[in-house]
Amino acid sequence: MLDLATTKVHDEQRQGESFAPFKEDPNAYNKLFYIESYGCQMNFADSEVVAAILNKEGFGATRKVEEADLIFINTCSIREKAEQTVRKRLTDFKKLKTARPGTLIGVLGCMAERLKSKFLEEEKLVDIVVGPDAYRSLPRLVDEANEGQKSVNVLLSREETYADIAPVRLNSNGISAFVSIMRGCNNMCSFCVVPFTRGRERSRDAESIVQECRDLFENGYKEVTLLGQNVDSYHYIPKDGNESDAVSFAKLLEKVALIAPELRVRFSTSHPKDITDEVLHTMAAYENICKCIHLPVQSGSTRILQLMNRTYTREWYIKKVDRIREILPDCSITSDIIAGFCTEEEQDHQDTLSVMDYSRYDLSYMFFYSERPGTLAQRRYKDDVPLELKKQRLQEIIEKQNQLSLENYKKDIGRTFKVLIDGDSKRSAANWVGRNSQNKVVVFPKNGAHKKGDYVMVQINDCTQATLFGTII
Template sequence: MIKEKLLYLQTFGCQMNVSDSEKIAGLLKNIGYRPTNDSSLADLIILNTCSVRARAEEKVYNHLVQYKGLKRKRPKILIGVGGCVAQQEGERLLLNIPHLDFVFGTHNLHLLPELVLSAEKGERQAETDFIDNDSRLDLFPVDNSTNGVSRFVTVMQGCDNFCSYCIVPYVRGREISRRSADILEEISQLAAKGVKEVTLLGQNVNSYGLKSDGELDFVTLLRQVSEIPGIERLRFTTSHPKDFSRQLIDCFAEMPKLCKHVHLPAQAGSNAVLSAMNRGYSREEYLSLIGQLKTVSPGIQITGDIIVGFPGETETDFQETLSLLEEVRYTDVFSFIYSKRPETKAAGYTDHISQKEKQMRLDRLLAMQRKITLENNRSFEGSVQEVLVEGESRRGGQIYGRISGNRIVNITADPALVGQMVRVTITRGEQNSLQGELCN
């Protein structure tokens, strides 16, 4: 019988990392580790890291410094780093951080149990080799330990776009699509275990299958997933505007299970900045996509990403980004100050903006988006929404779930409703969520 040990798993960054962390927990369960929320009790600490922005990377190093003291008190505790920082830095992490036991890159999750078992014997290792496409197809770990009613399912990894600011192609590799048969089988198994909502996940999910001979395209994959019994809701992320086809837009009118929400990063509202970013579309083309989506699916909720302070961004360029927010009326925006990333083309740009100016622009953008978000949330007041209940809310005595448009709703109701679809009247729109009451 395997002696049970405790795993503290800390996840940074994107939804792909969240999905990878689910797989990490599943892989380590097989060698006797179960999760804990208390790092001081853990036998194993793993940081699943992000390096897309400098600040995210700095957080990782700050946590590693904190864990140095814990390692001094409990020398047998194991500490590992995975994800994008691990892929970027590799063995340098082991050389520079003596209390670190192992490192694993974005293509090496399948080696994690072996790395942990070696670390238990005192062997320090780093595995960060990129794996060729044919081999990678067979190495997508699948977490079959169902947890909740909503799950991420990875359909592709990597990115071939090489936006000038973005490190993803260098730490996640080139695009590769999973076999559709494997995806459909995984989702069928999840549905059989009670999962009702799946989110198809990839760095550039719209390009699924485009580079795989004889494979389904993304629209056909969506349609086949929607036909799986037990799956009541379907989402996908992240989309690149240049790959968002008319056929995909039409899915929002034709597929009842496809949720009324799209995450469609613009990154900027100025054509000059979009060109410097190598985004592959214009402001006008982006707005045309938004218009088509709102026409075929009235009430669809749009979220996005914006980078402020990109090298060479003028005040006029920034004003065009602000006007894009007003025109699109995003439900929410994930906005960031530009930070130089190694290996990217933009790292060589010299027309930099002062940190003070970048922060001022971010503050202005956030203030505008907070106003738009609150107005949008209040527009739901009085409406009746289908809510998939996901769990007990942090607000005492309430449960929470999401509407099709991906807004969180808190409801005063019996926790026995978790996992069910319920009809809710929205009573109040708040800054970050909605309040609702069960319909009679």
């Protein structure tokens, strides 16, 4: 979400970034591709699948868009501003194509299906349009585009999970990696386009997930993040099995955690209605399953939650927070919050602020409501909260989160955490940066005895609202 306001954005959630495979030699290929990705972690993971498919066709990645034979932009439809940014970038790419005839431009991902005719015919910005379930068809589409055809495949699938494709790790630090465990979403939240752009929910073969995580660990990776639109509804039944053989998300978490104690396991995103006690107890049982849960609330008002079709009430959400705190006292909780949804009144807004106070989020992704074409909300409700009021309420939410984050981080001063070193701090090569189990960024001086990928114990002595500062002990 490109116009989100947040107290911090972790490296793995960067927006609008171009990628090339880690330790990839572009000189090994005669043809080059460039990918720029926007939006959620799933989009970044999808770009790694696309890279693997293109590598097999003889294309190498480049970070220099001006030398690419293929230019792709992996798109996000969550927010209107995201679409505006993508359109601007496509205009920039079209200028590059004018200077370098023969270059092909393609749109991948969530905007592909909804805006395919505009991109191809009305604005003539692209040559290839490919939806999230159609990446296997890219080689054929590239050939068609090279022959002068406008190539499109935006068909959604009930089976595609790309389970057999080993992703090419893009711009990787060699320490952390995303692993997609499922695709699509069955939750018809009224504000969301995902069920229409990514299709129905389907879970990937559990053993293929475990094997991918094992391969990553054997290749030096120390952390995996299991990705899905709603990971808690993961449910895989082997082809020759029955319900008694089913793998739940809790069982999958355990399988990955058992690969090695040194492999950290994270996951995103959870839906409050689906995260179970079994998942929480599994997290408590394994030290290497990180104690951090992203639990989007969206609104603190039961009335607004019903309009959003979130299927829980304010009181139910609060009880879920209580249960997490009971089973995992040291767990970090983060959230998503929408300001100014249809018909929202001042009391609804105050309900959201009070839920924030109760839940004490370490971080929230906060934005004002932006009506998306084709969603249930667009068809059912009037977007009737004035823009200025949306912005005012969003600012109050941001200020509340900034306050909570700083208070939470101050409580960590004096504590000692196990930190995985991600690499050099951006501000000084004299410092390491890493994250603790709660996914909080920790910066600390180097002492010469450690390297990237090591675990170290760090005592915290200072903080901001987004970063902990400490010393190795």
